[in-house]
Amino acid sequence: MKGACIVRKTGVLIIDDSAAVRSILTRELSAYEEITVTGAAGSPYAARDAVEHTDFDVVILDIDMPRLDGLAFIGYLAERRPVPVIVMSSFVTPGNRSAVQALEKGAVYAVHKPGGPFSVEEFVGELYREIREAAMVSVQRLYDAARRLESSGLNETGRIKRSPVSSRLQPDGACDGRLTVVGVTTGGVAAFEELFTQFAEGRQPVAAVIRLPEYVTAQLAERLDGMCGLHVKEAEDGEKPAAGTVYIAPGGRCMTVAAAGSERRLRIARGMGQSGEAHPVDELFTSAAETYGKGCTAILVGT
Structure with a gap:
């Protein structure tokens, strides 16, 4: 139709070991006009196929999973498919450094994944806002800085x-x-x-x-x-x-x-x-x- 505005959708790949979480996020995020969930996987290991064959712009990644853990997967993405990564963790709390480690490796943001009863609307709303922000990030700069930090030895030696x-x-x-x-x-x-x-x-x-x-x-x-x-x-x-x-x-x-x-x-x-x-x-x-x-x-x- 003449004069119609075409919305550029942001493709999202969801990686979480909970089928319920994947289902909720897929349903709720897909309700936003600007977002399309192009894939979902139960582990970083299972997501490797999606990385090679699925079109996506942003990854939502649970970093507390078995087998190929989320932190290692960020490094995998940096080499194979450098895109913005938003990490989720039930342990984004005092005393747990997994979120900081993910951010040092190039993730753009860390979201606390609530346990037990929680507001789906509030949680998905936060993810939606961060997806919009992440889609505009020049992610290669983040990964380049992460590599420099790692090669400097600061991650290990202080x-x-x-x-x-x-x-x-x-x-x-x-x-x-x-x-x-x-x-x-x-x-x-x-x-x-x-x-x-x-x-x-x-x-x-x-x-x-x-x-x-x-x-x-x-x-x-x-x-x-x-x-x-x-x-x-x-x-x-x-x-x-x-x-x-x-x-x-x-x-x-x-x-x-x-x-x-x-x-x-x-x-x-x-x-x-x-x-x-x-x-x-x-x-x-x-x-x-x-x-x-x-x-x-x-x-x-x-x-």
Whole structure:
């Protein structure tokens, strides 16, 4: 029909060992006009055939499965069919690092797969939003950064000798009037880690936002604290940015910088930000520029 708008559907491959989960996700995601579920498999091992013969744009992958585990399968995809991967795990909770490991290997996002009674609408709605985001990611950059991180030995050895990332980012006396802000939209955990291992010790404070779920940011901060020469922590509301410290916004929260008398403080709020629409990276960058002026340096980690 003349003038009709053709919607470009995003093909999704679902890999989960639960037949019930595969059935629910296939049915519910297929209800969205922009999504078509092109395949489903009960394990990464069984999904190898789909990787070779099925047309898809995004993979939804349970990383807690037997035989060929989800983490190994991300590496398999990076070599055979580099596409965005959204990982699901029942163990995206404090103390379990499988989600962070998946993100380091190139996955774009990690979703907590609820156990027992849960809201299908809420869970599928989150997946839908992440599929839309993932479909726009330049995934080859994520996998390239993951390979560099792995070849550097950081995954195994922790701290390494660093080179300053930029002369502009080096400390030059008092840091009270200076702040570096870092933003990552979707994916990019390996590039994020790679960036911070290049920062010099004792530099101005850093405030960072990366799109990750609750619990994962705390694990990422703990890992980075052992990898680079800066103190890395999950940010808390009301903290005063201190030299030599990286503050990572908690998952699912918006972090901004505000003047408090003669001081500057970090502010943490739930949701997407003050406007209700702006991205958390935009919120952080805008507030930092308004508060620090020329003393603010911004780094956007692209995906």
